Amino acid sequence: MKKSEPMSESYYYILLCLSKGDNHGYGIMQMTEKLSDGEVKIGSGTMYGATGNMMKKGWIEEIFSRESGLERRRLYTLTDTGKDALENEIGRLKRMLAHVE
Amino acid sequence: MKDTKRTYNFYSAWNWQQEINDLNAQSDAGWQLMHGGMVSSRFKYQPGVCYRYQLDYPGKIDEMPRYLELFRDQGWEFVNRTANGWYYFRKPYDPAADPAEYEINTDRASLNEMTGRWVKLGGILAVIMGLLLAVLLILFVLRPMWQELCLILALLPTFIMLLRGIVLIRREDVKRTIRHDGRWVGICLLAFAVFYTGFVLLAANRPSGQWNRRSDYTDTISAEAETAVEWAQFEIGYPDNYYLSLDVKADAPMTVLLMNEKDEVVHTFTGEVKKEEDVRLWLKKGQYRLLLADFAGGSEEVAFTLN
Known part of the structure; x- marks a missing residue:
């Protein structure tokens, strides 16, 4: 089993949101709040740093929207490496919770 | 009443939260930031609106449009960037909103x-x-x-x-x-x-320099300071330690005197072939003279350096 470093909540939710489909920065921020029942909020500074780092790691890529009128809209998409990173994190969280009553 | 003003406050990098608090307080009082800086900031009086401010220090930004887009999407308005790399943002304030709405670094x-x-x-x-x-x-x-x-x-x-x-x-x-x-x-x-x-x-x-002389004496120069041969003078502007170097090459032993303006001998170098370097002397403010004395005659070559 591959040993991986724990992710920050922001990283985890960004990858989780993108696993549900390509999204733009603000969309990810809104979806994160929804998925976490308002527990996790990702600010713009955190979002910029996290997406920049994840692009460097090759977990996500930047694409541009093909929707009419939104051609210049920046979207993020999950790569295979990103999917692996997310699955590893989900596995790690599950293992941590496995023995909780 | 003027509707613009400039404030002067020094904010260090580790005081950035204090700066945000002060900008928010200015906004509550109706003064909205036009241009922020670590020493001076400009404000415009607009009492009808209220903002909450944030400062970011993102380092080198590879993709400025992406950076600004992420802030714009969350309702932040870019105000300005300082020469030392701090970015000022503001967002209209709603007292009913979650305070986390006004944070940019959330973890x-x-x-x-x-x-x-x-x-x-x-x-x-x-x-x-x-x-x-x-x-x-x-x-x-x-x-x-x-x-x-x-x-x-x-x-x-x-x-x-x-x-x-x-x-x-x-x-x-x-x-x-x-x-x-x-x-x-x-x-x-x-x-x-x-x-x-x-x-x-x-x-x-601080006076500094080098004085050189070379000559041949057929006569003797007496040992008395009054008849010594003056060959250089300099002025000391303030009392301090000064460093003197002397290089003497003479046919016979000779004395080099350093005298102050009261004709007191401050320092004496004696010898036929003598080299002294970085002799530390506490010299008071005033005029100083270099003199040759007590020389039996012959060829002499002297170099004096003051630092």
Whole structure:
């Protein structure tokens, strides 16, 4: 089993949101709040740093929207490496919770 | 009443939260930021609106449009960027909204990344200043002079302030306001300006130079100071340690006298072939003369250096 470093909540939710489909920065921020029942909020500074780092790691890529009128809209998409990173994190969280009553 | 104003407050990097609090207070009072800076900020009086401010220190931005887009999407308006890389943002304030809406770095990791960028810069500066101070302290021990002391006093408070700032900005409770810190930072910078100016003035007014002479004497020069041969003079602008070097090559032993304006002998060099380097003398303000005495005659060559 591959040993991986724990992710920050922001990283985890960004990858989780993108696993549900390509999204733009603000969309990810809104979806994160929804998925976490308002527990996790990702600010713009955190979002910029996290997406920049994840692009460097090759977990996500930047694409541009093909929707009419939104051609210049920046979207993020999950790569295979990103999917692996997310699955590893989900596995790690599950293992941590496995023995909780 | 003027509808614009300028404020002067010094904010260090580790006081950025204090700056945000002050900008928010200005906005509550109707003054909205037009241009922010670490020393001076400009405001416009617009009492009908209220904003909450944030400062970011993102380092080198590879993709500015992406950076600004992420802020714009969350309702932040870019105000300005300072020359030292701080970005000012504002968002219309709704008292009913969750306070987290007005945060930009929402987890410890991204806050650490932001402060870490400044720590890296501050750390490089601290290392350079530390090395410079170490060299100056060694020089001061070996060759004490006012001008070195001035440089040490100029750099030391700023160096200590910088180290303190690096510790404070990395603290878990960095977002807590550090009161009155700006005043001490201002005092450190004022000390730097005053002592550095002192260093420049002392260095500019410090006499230095080399005086050489070479001649042949058929007659003797008596040992009395009154009949000694004067060959150079210089003026000392302020009391300090001065460093004298003398290189004598003569056919017979001779004496070189250094006399002050009261005709008192301050220092004497004697010998036929003599080399003295960096003789430390405390010289008071005034005119000084170099004289040759007690020479049996013959060829002589003297070089005198004052530092």
